[in-house]
Amino acid sequence: MIVESAVDFAIVATDTSGKITEWNSGAEKVLGWSADEICGQPLDRFFTPEDRVADRPAIEMRLSLTEGHAADERWHLKKDGTRFWANGEMMPLHDDEGNHTGFVKILRDRTDQRDAAAAHQADAEFLRSVLASSGDCIKVLDLDGRLTFMSEGGQRVMEVSDFNAVEGCPWPDFWEREGNAHAKAALVEARAGRSSSFRGDAATLKGNWKSWDVQVTPILDADGRPSRILAVSRDVTEHRRADRLRFGLADLGDRLRTEADVDTMQAAASEVIGKALGVDRVGYGSMEEDGETFTVPTDWTVPECPSLAGTYRIDDYGDYAVDLRAGSTVVIDDIRRDPRTSANPEPLAKVWVGSLINHPVMENGRIGAILFVNDKDAREWREDEIEFVREAADRLRQASERRRAELELSELNKRLESEVEARTADRNRLWSMSADIMLVAGLDARIHAVNPAWERVLGWTEDELVGTSLFDLIHPDDLAHTVEGASAIGEGRTLLRFENRYREKNGGYRYISWTAGPGDGLIVAVGRDTTIERAQAEVLAETEEQLRQSQKMEAVGQLTGGVAHDFNNLLTVIRGSVDLLRRPDLPEVKRQRYIDAVSDTVDRAARLTGQLLAFARRQSLIPAIFDVRTKLGGVGDMLDTVTGTHIQVATDLPDHPCYVRADASQFETALVNLSVNARDAMDGLGRLEIRVRCGVALPPIRGHGGSSAPFTSVSVRDTGVGIPPDQLGRIFEPFYTTKEVGNGTGLGLSQVFGFAKQSGGDIDVQSTVGEGTIFTLYLPEVLEPELAPEVEEKPSAAPIGAGLKVLIVEDNVEVGQFCTQVLEDLGYRTEWVPNAENALDLLGDDGDGYDVVFSDVVMPGIGGLALAEKLRTKLPNLPVILTSGYSHVLATDSDHGFELLHKPYSADMLGQTLRKVSRRFT
Numbered sequence: 001m002i003v004e005s006a007v008d009f010a011i012v013a014t015d016t017s018g019k020i021t022e023w024n025s026g027a028e029k030v031l032g033w034s035a036d037e038i039c040g041q042p043l044d045r046f047f048t049p050e051d052r053v054a055d056r057p058a059i060e061m062r063l064s065l066t067e068g069h070a071a072d073e074r075w076h077l078k079k080d081g082t083r084f085w086a087n088g089e090m091m092p093l094h095d096d097e098g099n100h101t102g103f104v105k106i107l108r109d110r111t112d113q114r115d116a117a118a119a120h121q122a123d124a125e126f127l128r129s130v131l132a133s134s135g136d137c138i139k140v141l142d143l144d145g146r147l148t149f150m151s152e153g154g155q156r157v158m159e160v161s162d163f164n165a166v167e168g169c170p171w172p173d174f175w176e177r178e179g180n181a182h183a184k185a186a187l188v189e190a191r192a193g194r195s196s197s198f199r200g201d202a203a204t205l206k207g208n209w210k211s212w213d214v215q216v217t218p219i220l221d222a223d224g225r226p227s228r229i230l231a232v233s234r235d236v237t238e239h240r241r242a243d244r245l246r247f248g249l250a251d252l253g254d255r256l257r258t259e260a261d262v263d264t265m266q267a268a269a270s271e272v273i274g275k276a277l278g279v280d281r282v283g284y285g286s287m288e289e290d291g292e293t294f295t296v297p298t299d300w301t302v303p304e305c306p307s308l309a310g311t312y313r314i315d316d317y318g319d320y321a322v323d324l325r326a327g328s329t330v331v332i333d334d335i336r337r338d339p340r341t342s343a344n345p346e347p348l349a350k351v352w353v354g355s356l357i358n359h360p361v362m363e364n365g366r367i368g369a370i371l372f373v374n375d376k377d378a379r380e381w382r383e384d385e386i387e388f389v390r391e392a393a394d395r396l397r398q399a400s401e402r403r404r405a406e407l408e409l410s411e412l413n414k415r416l417e418s419e420v421e422a423r424t425a426d427r428n429r430l431w432s433m434s435a436d437i438m439l440v441a442g443l444d445a446r447i448h449a450v451n452p453a454w455e456r457v458l459g460w461t462e463d464e465l466v467g468t469s470l471f472d473l474i475h476p477d478d479l480a481h482t483v484e485g486a487s488a489i490g491e492g493r494t495l496l497r498f499e500n501r502y503r504e505k506n507g508g509y510r511y512i513s514w515t516a517g518p519g520d521g522l523i524v525a526v527g528r529d530t531t532i533e534r535a536q537a538e539v540l541a542e543t544e545e546q547l548r549q550s551q552k553m554e555a556v557g558q559l560t561g562g563v564a565h566d567f568n569n570l571l572t573v574i575r576g577s578v579d580l581l582r583r584p585d586l587p588e589v590k591r592q593r594y595i596d597a598v599s600d601t602v603d604r605a606a607r608l609t610g611q612l613l614a615f616a617r618r619q620s621l622i623p624a625i626f627d628v629r630t631k632l633g634g635v636g637d638m639l640d641t642v643t644g645t646h647i648q649v650a651t652d653l654p655d656h657p658c659y660v661r662a663d664a665s666q667f668e669t670a671l672v673n674l675s676v677n678a679r680d681a682m683d684g685l686g687r688l689e690i691r692v693r694c695g696v697a698l699p700p701i702r703g704h705g706g707s708s709a710p711f712t713s714v715s716v717r718d719t720g721v722g723i724p725p726d727q728l729g730r731i732f733e734p735f736y737t738t739k740e741v742g743n744g745t746g747l748g749l750s751q752v753f754g755f756a757k758q759s760g761g762d763i764d765v766q767s768t769v770g771e772g773t774i775f776t777l778y779l780p781e782v783l784e785p786e787l788a789p790e791v792e793e794k795p796s797a798a799p800i801g802a803g804l805k806v807l808i809v810e811d812n813v814e815v816g817q818f819c820t821q822v823l824e825d826l827g828y829r830t831e832w833v834p835n836a837e838n839a840l841d842l843l844g845d846d847g848d849g850y851d852v853v854f855s856d857v858v859m860p861g862i863g864g865l866a867l868a869e870k871l872r873t874k875l876p877n878l879p880v881i882l883t884s885g886y887s888h889v890l891a892t893d894s895d896h897g898f899e900l901l902h903k904p905y906s907a908d909m910l911g912q913t914l915r916k917v918s919r920r921f922t
Contacts, residue, residue, distance in 0.1 A: 010107040013093065016100060018043040018057055030086075030109050032079030043105070046077050061103055064090045076107065080584065085114040137212075140219070141229040145171045145187045148228070157235055159204035166205070171231065174202045176209075186216040190229040193218050199236070210237040245388045248276025252392055256399040263297060265403065269396045270300035273373065277385055280305040280352055281374040284396070285312075287367045291325075294370055305352050305376065314370075317341070317348055320358070324367060330358040331386055334378035355379040357386060359393045371396070402528060405434050406515055409526050413519040437512065439525045443490045445469050448522065457529050459505030475501035475509050489516055489523050499530065574601050602904050623759070625782050626664050627657040628692050628712055632671075639675050639690075646685045647678075651692075658694040658712045660779040662759040667779075670752040674716040674775050677749065681720025681773060691715040698778050701764045702729075710781040711761065715774055722769040731765065752777065804918055808832040809839045809855035809867065819854070822907045828914070836862035840870065847875050852914060857884035868898050879917040 010027030014020050019042055023035035031038075031046050038045065044057045051057075051074070063070035073087040090105045137154030139147060146168050150160065160166055172183040179200025189196040195217045203209050212233040218226035255268040266284040274282040283299030288311075295311045314321045318341035320330045333355050335341040335348050348356075354377045361369040371393040437458070438451040447465050454460050458473075474482050478500040485498050494517035501509040511534050516525035581594050632651060639649055671690075678688050692714055698707040723731065732753040752775075756763045760780045767773040806828045810816035816832045823830045831850075833839050836859060842848060853871060857864035868880040885903035901913050 009109070010105075012043070012105045012107070013102060014043050014105070015102045018061060018103070020045070021102060027107070030078075030084075030107060031076075037079075043103075048075050048077055048083065060090045060105075064092050064103060065100070068092075073110070084109050085111045135235070137233040137235075139171065139231045139233070141171050141187075141231060143191055143226065143229065145183075145229070147171055154233070157204075159206040159208065161205070176201050176203075179212075183214075186214070186231075187229065190216050190218040191226055193220070193224075193226050202233075210235050211240045212236065241382075242384070244276045244278070245384060248272055248388065249391060249395075251276075252395060256395065259403075261407070262400045262403055265396065265400055267298055267300065269392060270298075273371075273389065273392050274300045274302075276388065277373060279373055279375045281308065281372075283308055283372050285370045285372065287369055291366060294367075308351060308372075308374075317353075318344075324358060324360045324370065327360055327362050329360070329386060329390060330356070331381050332356050333380050336378070352376045355381065357381060357389050359389050361393055361397050369397075398528075401435060402526075405436055405438075405526055409438070409515075409524065413517070413524055434526075437527045437529075439470070439516075439523070439527065441470055441523045441525075443486070443521065443523060445471050445486055445523075458502055458510060464505075473503045475503070477501075485516070486523065489518050492518055494518075502527075574598050599906060602906075605904070623661050623663055625659055625661050626667075627659055628667075628714060628779075629653045629658060631664060631667060632690065632692065632714075639671065639688075643675055643679045643688055644684050647682060648687045650687065650689045652689065653692050654694055656694070658692055659782040660712050661782050662761075662779050663755070666751075666755045666759075670755050670777060671714070671716070673749065673752050674777075677775075678716060678718035678720060678773070681718050681722075683720075686719040686772075689715075689717040691717065694781060696778075698762060699764065701762050704762070710783065711778045712781045713776050713778050715776045717772065717774045719772045722771055723765070723767040723773055724769055728765060728767065732763070803827065803829060804851040804914075805829045805831070805849055806914065807839060807842065807850045807853045809834075809836060809853065809859070809864065811835060811856060811859040815856075819910070822910060823854075823914075826907070826911045826914075835859055836864065836867040839867060843871070843875065843878075845874070847878050850878065852917060853878060853880045854910075854914070855880065855882055857882050865898075872897075881913055881917055 010030045011022075011024040012020055012027055013022035020039050023033070023038050027038075028034050033045075042057070043061075044052045047056055056072075060070040060072070068091065070090045071088070074085070075083045076086050076088075077083060086107045086109050088105055088107045090103055092100055093102045093104055095101050134151060134153040135157060136151075137157050138151040139154060140149035142148055147166055148168075150158070150163055150166070154160075155163060172180050172187070175183045179198075179202055182198035182200050186196045186198060195215070197213070197215045199211065199213050201209055201211050213236050214234075215232045217230045217232075219228040219230050221227040252269060252272045255272055256265055259265045259268050270282040270284055274280075281299055281301045283296045285294040285296040287294045292315070293311055293313050296309050298309050299307055301307055314324060318332075318335075318338075320332070320340045323330050330340075332338045332341060335345040335354055335356070341348060348354075353374045355375045357373040359371045359373075360367045361371065371389065373389055432452060434451060434453055435456075437453045439447065440449040441447050447468055447470055450460070450462050450465050452462070454462070454465065460473075471479060471482065482500050485495055485500075488495060494515075496515055498514040498516060499511060500514075502512050503509055510529055510531045512527040513530045514525045514527045516523060518524075578594075578598065581591060586594075632653065643649055675688065682688075692712065694712050695710045696713045698709070698711045700706040732749050753763055756777055756779070761778040763778065764776045765773065766776075806823055808816060808819050808823070808830055810819060810832065811834050813834075816834065820830045820832050831842070833842060836855070839853065839855070840862075843850060843853075853868075855864040855867055862870075864882050864884070868882060871878055871880055879899070881899045881901060883901040883903055883905065899913060899917055901909060
């Protein structure tokens with residue numbers, strides 16, 4: 001006889017043939033059949049078809065007889081045909097004399113446990129694939145800094161073929177000198193519970209040195225104490241290399257402009273090139289007249305590397321002299337492998353040359369100089385590095401020629417009065433050789449002499465120009481500027497880098513940069529054609545703008561990833577709840593819990609959408625009158641949570657109320673965003689003060705005029721690092737941020753700015769580097785408002801329609817059908833049309849007996865707001881309710897005067913809104 005039990009497992013007894021003889025209440029609850037329905041049927045009634053084919057019942061009965069019991073875990077069937085996963089045990093039954101009388105089988109439902117294990121396995125596999133896909137090296141360290149885990153993506157980028165080879169190794173040992181110190185300091189911070197970051201160089205397991213951006217964060221246990229350490233390294237080698245080359249060219253330009261003579265120019269250029277490329281030696285050698293030897297006056301080297309100052313034959317160090325004489329750049333990655341040097345590499349190896357770039361500087365078809373770059377070890381030269389060497393050599397050549405010409409011209413001016421004949425001879429020689437154009441003109445702008453370069457650069461011969469006014473060649477837009485320059489020279493001043501446009505003989509214009517000054521009552525000037533340089537500068541500016549746009553897109557990618565993460569979390573709750581709600585045997589308590597979970601999750605998704613629209617300055621604000629002091633008290637706990645325990649929060653509030661008219665929710669969001677910025681600026685430690693003042697004037701901000709109307713100001717002051725003056729003009733731009741990548745997308749201040757502007761106010765910022773920042777939010781003040789008491793309406797579960805007739809205007813079929821069903825369930829009579837045009841036809845001139853119109857805003861053709869405006873004129877007594885998830889029109893016109901129900905809305909919200917407008921118009 002089976003003993004009944006309160007536990008939820010099934011006990012089934014059979015006779016010796018396997019026919020069911022007894023069936024407890026647990027079996028009825030788990031499997032669905034009552035004892036009357038199942039007794040007398042074969043045991044395989046609740047076995048799956050697959051197990052029946054495999055004769056599993058007979059196998060279990062035989063095994064239980066021979067072994068004393070048979071245990072298994074697999075799928076079983078319920079009465080309704082659904083499957084459930086259960087573990088079971090079968091044992092033989094014997095009477096008092098020991099005769100075999102049948103079997104007993106016990107089943108326990110383990111479906112939930114199996115589903116949870118499968119979900120856990122899926123989550124683990126998903127996490128593994130994410131870590132494997134990431135290009136970052138993600139590591140987990142113990143508190144001593146030893147490696148305990150490295151992601152698959154990290155092993156790939158660190159060139160680790162077997163993690164066992166590095167597991168347990170001290171993490172700081174991977175870093176070179178400075179990086180090693182940074183890594184040890186970061187471990188100290190993590191053990192103290194603080195995050196930190198640094199940039200350093202470390203080699204992969206294959207010996208390839210790379211630059212890394214590193215974020216180190218403590219992993220806290222349940223008590224909030226560091227238990228392990230997370231270190232995430234991002235390979236920024238390519239970025240740093242590109243930055244070095246770009247900044248190197250800029251530094252080279254600065255050095256070439258400031259050095260006094262050609263020799264110091266060449267020495268400075270060698271230093272800049274060497275540091276930008278990270279090589280052992282750079283030098284600049286002048287070719288002798290014989291075309292076989294070149295002399296290196298000095299070179300730049302790292303401390304251990306010997307100098308190559310001296311004279312050399314270009315044929316003594318390999319078979320590449322023919323390439324140099326042809327004007328080609330010689331690039332050798334490995335002297336022992338390149339066929340031009342491998343036959344005899346020792347002369348180069350002895351002087352610390354394992355790889356090289358030799359760039360010839362050509363003059364009149366022959367080598368005038370050689371810019372050489374050496375590295376002690378073999379090195380694969382990149383195309384951008386080779387192009388950098390070429391560009392640097394060209395700039396050095398141009399600067400050297402210009403400086404020689406400037407020095408010669410200066411000497412010419414000094415001797416102009418006493419050495420007229422010598423001056424004329426020097427001028428002729430200089431003018432014949434110079435690639436830059438030279439000019440001597442009177443103070444009245446009449447041209448006295450020009451050098452032959454004028455014909456090469458602009459097409460004009462000396463005979464065509466002498467006696468004419470140089471103003472006739474100036475671009476009309478540059479004429480006034482040039483007249484001012486000529487007047488300045490007449491007053492005795494010298495002009496450096498004076499730029500204007502001169503007309504070519506063929507009708508075009510070229511940019512000329514002048515060095516000009518007075519000399520014996522004349523204007524003496526040297527001009528360099530900068531047309532190509534300006535074009536290159538414009539290309540560089542476009543490239544920099546593209547870089548900035550790519551950085552903004554990276555921020556958008558971060559935002560998109562964050563939003564996708566949040567929405568996927570919300571959808572997971574909704575989907576899981578819906579799946580469980582489909583279960584027919586779900587208890588009512590659990591059903592209500594899952595229904596509440598779906599409703600709460602939809603509310604959170606709606607709030608997330610609202611925040612995104614706030615960042616875009618496209619939210620549909622819901623302005624209301626409230627006291628700023630009271631609202632600050634309501635969000636106090638939230639601000640304490642945001643700022644943390646190490647930031648002291650103080651408030652300075654007036655004694656009387658400060659009423660404003662604005663969206664209260666967006667006001668709270670703005671306060672939180674300002675507080676988060678302050679917290680980050682103080683690195684989680686300092687003082688945050690919030691000050692409120694009533695009846696203040698709006699000052700002029702960012703070039704906009706102020707206002708004498710009363711405003712309420714809310715100031716948020718921190719004691720953080722401050723904002724540099726050159727960044728203050730951009731902090732409210734969407735996506736602009738000074739935080740590290742991954743720590744912010746630059747949307748918080750954008751939301752505050754958008755909220756202030758949409759509310760008729762503004763926001764100002766004052767900051768001192770090293771002392772702190774004050775953000776002041778101005779909102780229009782409302783004087784002595786008449787506040788209606790707030791009455792909370794509790795939703796009613798009973799139908800509230802009372803037979804009222806509602807016209808639903810919705811272009812989305814699913815939403816229209818849902819709304820129709822909800823309103824009918826609430827006791828309304830409904831009619832649904834898909835567009836405003838059908839609605840107007842249906843209503844006619846008298847409303848056709850409808851009591852309320854419920855319309856979407858965004859629809860093809862006539863929109864919902866336009867429909868409402870038409871009905872307000874045509875049928876003023878017919879109430880209209882608008883609904884929308886987002887509308888640009890509503891975002892810019894929140895005072896439309898119609899009741900607005902935001903999507904997504906619940907059945908209760910819809911019923912309450914209809915009841916509200918129904919009472920208003922009855």
